[in-house]
Amino acid sequence: MNRLAYRKAVNKVMLTLTGVCTVLTVSILFIIFGYLVVNGAASIDWNFLTKLPKPTGELGGGMANAIVGSAMMVGLAAIIGLPIGFLGGIYLAEFSGKTFGFLLRYMADLLNGVPSIVIGIFAWTVIVVPMHTFSATAGGFALSLMLIPITMRSTEQFLLNVPRTLREGALALGAPKWKVIATVAVPAAMRGILTGMILGIARIAGESAPLLFTALNNEFWPSGINQPTAALPVMIYKHAMAPFDDYHRQAWAAGLVLLTMVLVTNVTARWIASRGIAVQKG
């Protein structure tokens, strides 16, 4: 009987501990968000969004150039990465055979797992070295390499979720495969595919490691894509590490902007995904 009481006690204690683990892990998200709101909310103002950074030591200024720079590089990455990822995803879902499909799928996952700093080195060797300058082009290229595998795999997943009967209906009407894909499968999966793309963009928008020595940084407005360019995540890093309170204040503000963007896109994507695949009627 004593033994049974012991076992029951162990049961209670261990199960409670797993609950404690859950509370600890889930609460971290709220701690992070709370900290950023407390420290950053007051510093997001018109100056932050429209002014250039002030030289060290002077108060005020903003991160407008970094916001524009981030938009430029993420835009460039989207122009390169989204079409490649999208068409690659179509191949994986619709055309690939067993062996080669597996190989490409595996490669996409491996590329997705390559540390972002190594992607940065790669972009440096193929863009920065030949061009002899740090540039938004190199930064955008590095980010696009991270976007391709993400888009490819999410496009594939959503295409595979399209019901088989839908495809077969179109095939039975005599439509060739490419037409079935273009007019039936892709439109049916479009909402999911776009969600995946938005999540991918949210992910690369927060990356700083691949930009450190491809886009470098800049204190001024960008005037073209072939010169060093500031980005919001890199700016957070530089400002957080600088020994000035006013810089820290702005780093918090920029962090809050970045985190809000990431959370909003993720929650929206979750909401869209939970509504299932939209089969267009008509």
Next chain:
Amino acid sequence: MSAPAITAGGTGRTKGFLSSLRGGDAIAHGVAFLFASTVLVVTLVLVWELWTHSELSRHKFGFNFLFTQDWDPGNGQFGALPFVYGTILTSVVALAISVPLGVGAAIFLAELAPRRVSDWLTFLVELLAAVPSVIYGLIAVFTLIPLMRDYIEPLIKHTLGELPAIGRFFSGPATGGGYLTAGVILAIMTFPFIISISREALLEVPRDQREAALALGATKWESTIQVVVPYARLGIFGSIFLALARALGETMAVTMVIGNDTTLHPSLLASGYTIASVIANEFAEASDNLHLSSLIEVGLVLFVITIIINALARVLVIATSGKGTARTS
């Protein structure tokens, strides 16, 4: 799939027409294939570029590069041991914290929590994986570093640091930054992976396994730890490997808290560098070719390690759940 069925039985003119349509399929197939193979091409070119650009350092230092500890750009001496040590140490600390915490939470979410609650909590945990690295760094610089410096590190120093044999791993000034702090922040960044994938693996365990254990008189905990967890072990190991790969390659948050010191200190409380953070810090300022080449070589080392661990993780995850790389249809 059903494409052959369309062309079968075509005659004369229609056959020509149909074959041209099949030609359209061939073009679509070819174009899609071309784009899909970019991942293969990019990975191969990446390896090639890292290999050729690290040639200078590989020729000069050979395999000793990984086992010597002088990193002195001024005198052209480069040994990567301090960074390899830092990378392994921070990852070990991270896993030591995140594995029990993550697996514990996964057990709660899979076995105890009602499904709806569990799904929501898992979503919140997965959001943590989407938080940019630099934000973890920002929070850590202003909250975790003071906390470690004022409370946790002095405590460790005066307890574990006094022990005879292992004391040297827990001694030195409590500065707040360093391997231990980097390990803690990495633990926070990696447990979302462990929780989310381990939970999937636990949910895949058939119901009769649990019921059989309970019928034999096992308590809920005994059935979980002796039956359910061993059944899902491959998936759990896979999640741990994925977390490890992420921890090894993580850059920004680590760079912001690790203290940036190129000398090798064994102590957990000391400042140091990981492979990723030394690249992040020195690459843009490196002026001579040997320095750059050495940094690219440590990058190559990091790349090879993470590829191997990722590959292992995917195989394990595929083996259990049909997720990961496996095709889910």
